[in-house]
Amino acid sequence: VKDEVEAWTPARVVGKLDDGRVHVQVGKRKEDREIPAEDVGNPISSLASLNNPVADMVKMIEVDEASIMHNIRQRFMVDDIYTNIGTILVSVNPFKWIDRLYSREYVDQFMSLQAGDEA
Template identity: 50%
Template sequence: GAHVWVREKEQLVPATVNSCGDGTLVLTTDYGEQVLYLQQAEVTRERVHAMHQTSVDGVEDMSALAELHEAAIMHNLYQRYQKDSIYTNIGSILAAVNPYKQIPGLYDPERVDLYSKHQLGELPPHIFAVANECYRCIWKRHDSQCVLIGESGAGKTESTKLLLQFLSVMSQKSAGTPPSERSTRVEQAIVQSPIMEAFGNAKTVYNNNSSRFGKFIQLHFSESGNIQGGCVIDC
């Protein structure tokens, strides 16, 4: 059946048309599969309207959505989440949805190598794509970069570790160090993280190991792209 938006309890909900006859429109919502029966008099443009194809198919970059409202954004994230695609671009912003599980191959060395060879937007959205763009801007443009990682429970701590992991590999590649010797200052920053977490983390309704303090990590790069030093400050 056709995909539509239906306004239910003052919210737009994605739904699929099951049948339309005898003056009754039968819909099944995408969330919870609730069946709705609307009489002909209830079917107005404000109550039911067609879903654009970009919302039906889903997009990697939500700036490409033809319908820019909260329901369309949430539906797009939901569709991608169901496919284990936890990363979605919003222009230059990366939206990450916590999968609360391990996704095989998502952060393996082969994935690091793949994203290091492509510019932002050439591959599906990923935290490594953001890290690579930062590294390219530092190394080629000599511009300082800042990455802000936000919402509570979304995986800030893990995302930070993944950014550092990528930068660590890129730093060692620039220095020509063999893979067997890739023990760096960045990895030292990652190793100290559990110590800080032991004193500053707590169980919340979002997760069992939520950071209760802010963390500012600063890295210094040489002209060749190698990490020369850095610092970690709690705040």
């Protein structure tokens, strides 16, 4: 569902109300909300797609704005600030220093890769 803070956040549709709004439970805390039906995104066919962020979003099961944002957010939360869409690199500014990203070993890992290779 659309979210003022997160842009999109996972939720479960619990029911539809007579006035056209939708009753949803948001996130792991299952916070109850009643929202306009147009604020509900596409249904998720597999919970695995929510719980297993991917490094290359070409391999995602669900591909829409909400699932892309969720994947990038999950990776960001564990300091994986680089994500690919095929040969396109998506980088999110971590606003902090991440030691492992600047180690010699990490840099060497990518020196011999070709476009489309996985690290």
